[in-house]
Amino acid sequence: MFMSGKRVLVTGASGGIGRAISLALAAAGAELLLVGRHRERLEAVLAELAGGTHRVVTADIATAEGRAAILAACEGMLDLLVNNAGVNDFALFADQAPERLAQQLEINLVAPILLTRQLLPLIQRRRGQIINVGSAFGQIGYPGFCAYSAGKFGLRGFSQALGRELSGSGVIVSYLAPRATHTEMNCAEVTAMNRELGTATDTPEAVAEALMQLVHRPRPELLMGRPERFFARVNAFLPGLVDRALYRQLPVIRRHALAAVQGRG
Ligand SMILES: NC(=O)c1ccc[n+]([C@@H]2O[C@H](COP(=O)([O-])OP(=O)(O)OC[C@H]3O[C@@H](n4cnc5c(N)ncnc54)[C@H](OP(=O)(O)O)[C@@H]3O)[C@@H](O)[C@H]2O)c1
Numbered sequence: 001m002f003m004s005g006k007r008v009l010v011t012g013a014s015g016g017i018g019r020a021i022s023l024a025l026a027a028a029g030a031e032l033l034l035v036g037r038h039r040e041r042l043e044a045v046l047a048e049l050a051g052g053t054h055r056v057v058t059a060d061i062a063t064a065e066g067r068a069a070i071l072a073a074c075e076g077m078l079d080l081l082v083n084n085a086g087v088n089d090f091a092l093f094a095d096q097a098p099e100r101l102a103q104q105l106e107i108n109l110v111a112p113i114l115l116t117r118q119l120l121p122l123i124q125r126r127r128g129q130i131i132n133v134g135s136a137f138g139q140i141g142y143p144g145f146c147a148y149s150a151g152k153f154g155l156r157g158f159s160q161a162l163g164r165e166l167s168g169s170g171v172i173v174s175y176l177a178p179r180a181t182h183t184e185m186n187c188a189e190v191t192a193m194n195r196e197l198g199t200a201t202d203t204p205e206a207v208a209e210a211l212m213q214l215v216h217r218p219r220p221e222l223l224m225g226r227p228e229r230f231f232a233r234v235n236a237f238l239p240g241l242v243d244r245a246l247y248r249q250l251p252v253i254r255r256h257a258l259a260a261v262q263g264r265g
Contacts (some may be wrong), residue, residue, distance in 0.1 A: 001029030003215070007077050009033040009070065011061055011115070012085030014041035016183025017133065019048075020204035021082060024212050026050045033057050033073055035085070061085055061111040062103075071118050078122040080215065083112035083155075084133040090190050090260045093146040101147045108151030113158055120171075127170030129218055131211060132159045136179040136225065139232035140242065143250060144193075144257040152177075156221075163220050172218040178207045179225040189260035196252055200225060 008025050012018040013034035022032055026049040034042045034056045042056035057073040059066035086108050089100050116130055123130060137145050138152030156175050163173035180186070180194050180201040194201055202224065214222055223229045235242045246253075 004029035006030045006079040008080040008082065009035060009074065009078055010082045010084055011035040014038060014045055016204040017181060017207045018084045019045045020208035021084060021211050023048060024208040026054060035059055035070055061115055062106045067115050067118050070115065074119065074122055076122060077126065078119055079126045079128040081116065081119055081123060081130045083115065088145060088148040088185055090144050090187055090257055092144060092254065092257045095261045104147040105151050108148065109154040112155060124169065124171055129172045129174065131174045131176055131214055134175050134177045136177055136228040138177055140235050143246060143253045174214045174218060175221045176211055176214055177223045178202060179228045181207055187260055189256045189263065193252060193256035197249055
């Protein structure tokens with residue numbers, strides 16, 4: 001098993017994608033540290049894992065205490081850090097409370113950067129790998145997801161800059177961008193919008209498979225989905241074309257975003 005004896009930390013391990021990633025890594029022989037804020041949810045994933053050397057770490061990555069608890073649990077050794085924990089809040093920008101905007105940036109961008117800073121010496125010692133889980137919205141700013149897009153654009157920039165800074169050091173930094181995926185992160189309104197717009201949606205297992213490809217053959221970036229890769233390129237070189245395409249989708253996005261806000265009360 002190619003991950004035998006490797007210590008791996010997965011944040012957001014109790015969520016849809018985190019669980020699938022953890023199962024795949026455990027099946028490859030890795031020794032896992034599962035991080036999330038709710039112990040019961042982590043223990044449910046722990047009970048499903050192959051092998052017996054895995055542990056849960058109940059911690060909020062957005063707090064200094066949480067990150068200190070994670071560092072302590074690593075016991076000086078880490079081969080792979082998967083920054084996967086994330087939140088999103090589907091709403092038009094003007095409808096979002098400032099605290100919710102700040103929270104998304106804290107959890108999706110600031111916390112993974114600070115956690116990486118704290119764990120980097122351990123990863124350097126093992127010439128390990130960091131995989132940051134971004135999103136297709138880290139390349140394509142999408143209406144209804146302003147703060148989420150901002151965080152994921154930032155995470156991609158961080159991954160690229162750190163990867164370049166560490167080139168030649170033996171540490172690899174990778175950015176994995178899933179497209180829409182069936183998990184609890186997407187509220188009913190996002191699911192309904194994706195259906196109406198014909199947006200392709202992956203399973204968490206497909207994301208885990210992509211992550212395992214990055215572990216097998218490390219490289220700086222993996223964007224999931226052929227249409228999403230194409231849109232990302234068009235957005236980089238001819239953003240006006242994407243502006244027009246999204247302008248046509250805007251009434252549908254607005255309707256579902258308003259329903260999401262009303263649903264939350
Ligand atoms: N689902 C999609 O459509 C999609 C698409 C592209 C990218 N992604 C990205 O994939 C990653 C995983 O998302 P998912 O779909 O699996 O979401 P999910 O099912 O909602 O899981 C999110 C995970 O993050 C944890 N988490 C949230 N805030 C945390 C915090 N402050 N400290 C520690 N853990 C925290 C949650 O556990 P607790 O709540 O118990 O802490 C949970 O384990 C995210 O980075 C997301 O942006 C998702």
